[in-house]
Amino acid sequence: MRFYLTTHKRHWVRLTDKPLFLKSEHFVKAVRLDPAQGPYAVDSGGFSELQRHGCWTRSERQYVDDLRRIWECVGPFDWAAPQDWMCEPIMIHGGTVGGQHFVGTHLSIAEHQRRTVANYLELRELAPDLPIVPVLQGWELPAYERCVALYERAGVDLAKEPTVGLGSVCRRQATREAVAIVTTLAGYGIRLHGFGFKTIGLERVGHLMASADSAAWSYHARRRPPMLGHTHRNCANCLPYALRWRTRVLDRMPQWQQPALDAAA
Incomplete structure (x- = not known):
């Protein structure tokens, strides 16, 4: 499993x-x-985008242009996510949770899924040379299976894709329902990427995923004193802390998962 550190520090x-x-x-x-x-x-x-606006403010062509500049200037990326539509209830209905306000899309899960698949197909048409990956969206397991069927009807065999994003799971990744979703989809031969996974989620289903990303290191650092010798208030934006946290997380994974983690980390 490839484990990405999520950061806003592009340098x-x-x-x-x-x-x-x-x-x-x-x-x-x-x-x-x-x-x-x-x-x-x-x-x-x-x-x-959806939290603030309830819709996408960038067109597919704008997004592709942005990705091409990144590819040319930063170098080839492993993959890029599409402009998908998350299906958390707060994203659909709107409201405030954890101090964050969501305007709400006021659409159905089925419509979010339709738009997610349509966007992927459009991006693939505009940029067949870029590794833009499909993403599965849903809320309960049957909805994710319907999303798989949407891709199939569009001619996309998810089991043949090198990476398939799994959306709308990060806030409940440690629940029995989320474990069932990951287990079922992985059982279809789909190589999943887990967006925003934390340590407990990785411990439970990390062995079933091709990759995952996490910003939990920053949350962890924000609530602790800085590393010895560091003069900032905390290490929430600190690369040495992030790298040390990543190493600790991988070391804590069950021993029977370690060879796979070390091989691709």
């Missing part, structure tokens, strides 16, 4: 050879981009 790509996961918008805003020293993947920023 980290020149400082480490460990896998990084960054939003496309963090690259787009830069006048100068640094070449990557290691593997990285690109997030479309869908969570923020």
